[in-house]
Amino acid sequence: MANTRFAFRALGVTIAAVLICAGCGKASGRSVSLLGSTSIQPFAEVLAEQYTKKNPGHFVEVQGGGSTAGLQAVDNGLADIGMCSRELTAEETRQFTRILIARDGLAIVVNADNRVAKLSIEKIRALFAGRLTNWREVGGQDGPVRPITREEGSGTRESFVRLVMGKERISRRALTQESNGAVKELVKGDPAAIGYMSLGLVGKEIGAVAVEGAQPTTDNVLAGRYTLVRPLLFVSKGAASPAAQSFVDFVLSPAGQRLLEKEGLVRAR
Amino acid sequence: MKRDRLIGAVLLVVALSAISGLALIAAFIFREGVPIILRVGAGQFFLSTDWEPSLGHFGILSMLGGSLAVTLGAAVIGIVFSLGLAIVLTQFAPPGLAAALKPAIELLAGIPSVVYGFVGVVTLVPLIRHALGGPGLSVLAASIVLGIMILPTITSIAIDALQAVPRSYVEGSIALGATRWQTVTMVLLRAARSGIVAAVILGMGRAIGETMAVIMVAGNALALPHSLLDPVRTLTSNIALEMGYASGDHRQALFATGVTLFVIITLLNTAALAVSRRRAGRRRVG
Known part of the structure; x- marks a missing residue:
């Protein structure tokens, strides 16, 4: 019972990992993967929808999992951008690039x-x-x-x-x-x-x-x-890839910020 | 002959690889979980109610108590209704009714646990909050939901146990002038006792391992419950609630929670097996 449950969890994680890797395979050019905070996830999905509508041929993949899981995913290279709904710790600030997208x-x-x-x-x-x-x-x-x-x-x-x-x-x-x-x-x-x-x-x-x-x-x-x-953050490791940077630029643009305000958030600046 | 042996060997490999998967999972859980129990100290880990992973406090007594309370509550509810059902279906119900009811009960086992949890949150929790007070999310709510969830398990095994009682026992009892009810309580239930006990233990194993429905209706507070109306957190809920975020010691402590569950469930299943084996052994002799 508990052991089979663990087996299913393990299986689920494996499948998720395989899918994500499959994602990064086709990713190279124009696709961006986001993973992290479930508080940011619904807003990121709205942003992703508008972004792909404006930029046909681009793909944005948004997944939950939690703020800390998002940071780990970025660290492991499983996601381009981590979503984090809390302030970074001192150590994390050294490790990642911090982008404030909204409050x-x-x-x-x-x-x-x-x-x-x-x-x-x-x-x-x-x-x-x-x-x-x-x-x-x-x-x-x-x-x-x-x-x-x-x-x-x-x-x-x-x-x-x-x-x-x-x-x-x-x-x-x-x-x-x-x-x-x-x-x-x-x-x-x-x-x-x-x-x-x-x-x-x-x-x-x-x-x-x-x-x-x-x-x-x-x-x-x-x-x-x-x-x-509290801050809502995008986090990347080092400089973001061109595709990821393009998405981040959209989120920080007046149009992206207006969208977030309409959804009930407070703009970054 | 040669082909037989080949097929036998292939099947053995298949069977062993299935079991080795289980063994690997068990080994993994233990490797991840046991070190932190030793580091924190078994006494501290199992007997402290202080669970505050961010401060490095790992005590799972509240969760042990929560799992125990909820499982016992579910067992009480499960036993009452399952035994009643099993007795009615094997002894008193007309064959047509029994044929209709049995699949209906088995259907209960096919409902996903999140549905049980959802129905519990929407109907049972407000009912308890208004009628009995407290937050509604409670030991009682979790026990009732789990009790219903383990009903099919206990009922179907109990039915098998009751049906396995030789007809001659019942006939003998009736011939001696006992009523149907006397026959049930004095002959049938006694003869099927070990099978029923095994059914209950297996049901408890399922109850203690259930996660989703319990998270939704138990309230997940970190204190030991003082009454049926207090919220509790079970071992499984604790893992599921916190695993998404956990890293380092916290993650290991969740694996250690898993080790604890693994041991409890293994003990329960072994007990169920031992009880039903004793029954089989006795029948061969008798």
Whole structure:
């Protein structure tokens, strides 16, 4: 059972590797492969679609796998560009070329019925650490607080820890979900929940609280008033190939940046 | 004759290569996972609830507890419903009904686990949250979903065990004046006991190895559960949740989690095999 599961995983990885290599075989001229953060993946797919529409004969292949997996893939030469939704570590900065393609606000989300509309970073930290356990303590209705976090290694989680938690640890009793969508679904149904997710993906069914007095809006992120912001990065090893560079140029062009803004992100500059 | 031997040799090679694949996987998991257990210390690894890979804390007790709670819960639900089904289908149901129900139960085994998980999240979790409180994602939700998932496994093996009981036992019991129900509880279930136990153990093996459905409904919190309504993370969920990102010690610790699962499941399967072998042995004597 577990062993067959491992066998399937191994088989899957092998097939994926073979496919990717097949990709780089035909790649040489005009195809670019991207791999990494699932937070960037949907946006990269939109960009890829527009890019290939404008440049017939070019191919862009986008795959998920996570920020760290993206960096590893670039390091191994399995992908031209890695997608990374967190800041690089000092060592990674030395190793890779960093390209900021956009910024993304980190929204602190609560159920639509929750009366709490603003929180300080200090309070958010206490709620997620499990030091504040009743919504009454932060001006809400009497009832338990259920923090929802992301899995260890998620770019969103790492950004949240860096921006909010600092040295303090997220409560072990926190529920763990493995995607922005799952966090949203849970917050939507549970009046006691508090979570964090990509600002671009919040939507209308749940509430995003003001942090340190600033509403989580694109304008506030641009003006620097909303401080929970993380970089969305493309990463390459050394200089990018001409085909990859051409795609990166498109992403950084006014047209590419407009596209990202339309999808709910904040432009790079 | 010569050709027979050739075919025999070819088949042996095929069989061995299938098994050697399994052996290679096992060797790989152990090679990757065992060193970190030794480095962290077996006591620390198995008995600490502190899992924080970014800080180098690797303790899987919460996950062991989570797997245990969820598997036991699933076994309880599985036993009640599967045994009931097996008894009804072999003893009480008219043949037409039994013929219709049995394939329906086997069909349950063909539903992908992600579908079970999804149905659980959409229907069961909100129900538990509203009716009983807590986050809904819980030991209870996972136990119910898993209990349904292992139903086909336990039911079909239990049916085989009940059908293997010689007819003369039942006839003898009825002839002595026992009712149908007395015959079931006092004769049939006792005679088929070891087969039923094997069925339950195999079902538990499947429950503890299940991943996708559990990730979706168990909540995956890293603390030991104190009640049925608390969220838990199982060993399998832990691997699946974190493997995409893990590297270095963290990756090895996930392999060590895999080693732990491998050993538990091997023990369960061996136990099931031993129990059913004992039954076969006894029948030959009797």
